[in-house]
Amino acid sequence: MEELHSETKKAEPEPASKIIGLTGGIGSGKTTVAHYIEEFGFPVYYSDDRAKTIVNDNEDLKAKIKELLGEESYDENGIYNRKWVAEKVFNDKDMLHQLNEIIHPAVRIDFEEWVQKQTKYLVFKETALLFELKLNRQCYKSLLVTAEDNIRIKRVMDRDHKTYREVEAVMEKQMPEKDKLKMADCVIYNNTNLEDLKEQTELMIFSIE
Numbered sequence: 001m002e003e004l005h006s007e008t009k010k011a012e013p014e015p016a017s018k019i020i021g022l023t024g025g026i027g028s029g030k031t032t033v034a035h036y037i038e039e040f041g042f043p044v045y046y047s048d049d050r051a052k053t054i055v056n057d058n059e060d061l062k063a064k065i066k067e068l069l070g071e072e073s074y075d076e077n078g079i080y081n082r083k084w085v086a087e088k089v090f091n092d093k094d095m096l097h098q099l100n101e102i103i104h105p106a107v108r109i110d111f112e113e114w115v116q117k118q119t120k121y122l123v124f125k126e127t128a129l130l131f132e133l134k135l136n137r138q139c140y141k142s143l144l145v146t147a148e149d150n151i152r153i154k155r156v157m158d159r160d161h162k163t164y165r166e167v168e169a170v171m172e173k174q175m176p177e178k179d180k181l182k183m184a185d186c187v188i189y190n191n192t193n194l195e196d197l198k199e200q201t202e203l204m205i206f207s208i209e
């Protein structure tokens with residue numbers, strides 16, 4: 001009886017769904033896999049897309065970014081000046097780190113709110129930085145999409161109309177593939193065609209228990 005009257009501290013409710021971290025380097029095919037996962041009926045949280053929305057919607061975040069990088073980080077309509085910011089931080093590790101320290105916690109909170117609303121037994125969090133930010137620790141399993149460097153570069157050149165060297169420069173800044181392979185619980189090898197990729201995705205997600 002006493003228990004009924006005593007003040008009990010409410011803990012944050014655990015999400016009902018198991019979180020699978022979906023990752024891969026530039027051009028690996030993680031977004032394509034994420035779309036297949038949605039086709040198979042599972043929800044996907046796209047961290048990068050959400051970050052792009054949050055930098056425009058979250059006033060607190062906007063103020064912090066302007067304080068760090070200057071007023072030019074937003075245009076005259078108050079829209080995030082992505083290109084300008086990217087150029088400013090591309091070769092300034094410290095600035096990039098500080099920017100990430102502002103954006104990543106906001107995305108984390110947004111994800112936590114999203115995941116509490118999900119009802120499927122599995123949900124997927126697509127992020128390029130799963131291992132870099134140690135987000136895999138908050139996941140039930142990590143799923144890495146990988147492909148040979150040359151294939152990834154070629155696909156991004158076709159997709160983004162970039163030169164070989166431009167894509168390679170981005171790749172060189174990312175965590176080496178061999179390190180990601182060591183950490184991943186599940187791996188999809190995306191070296192052939194889209195049919196094979198979809199089939200591997202289906203087999204993989206329905207084998208997760």
Ligand code: ATP
Nearest residue numbers: 025026027028029030031032155159192193194197
């Ligand atoms: P990024 O991190 O650069 O956003 P990503 O890992 O999300 O890349 P996707 O955008 O899914 O990669 O794939 C890169 C490009 O390669 C896309 O244009 C996609 O359609 C294409 N692609 C992915 N997998 C295959 C495949 N197996 N066969 C042919 N094209 C593919």
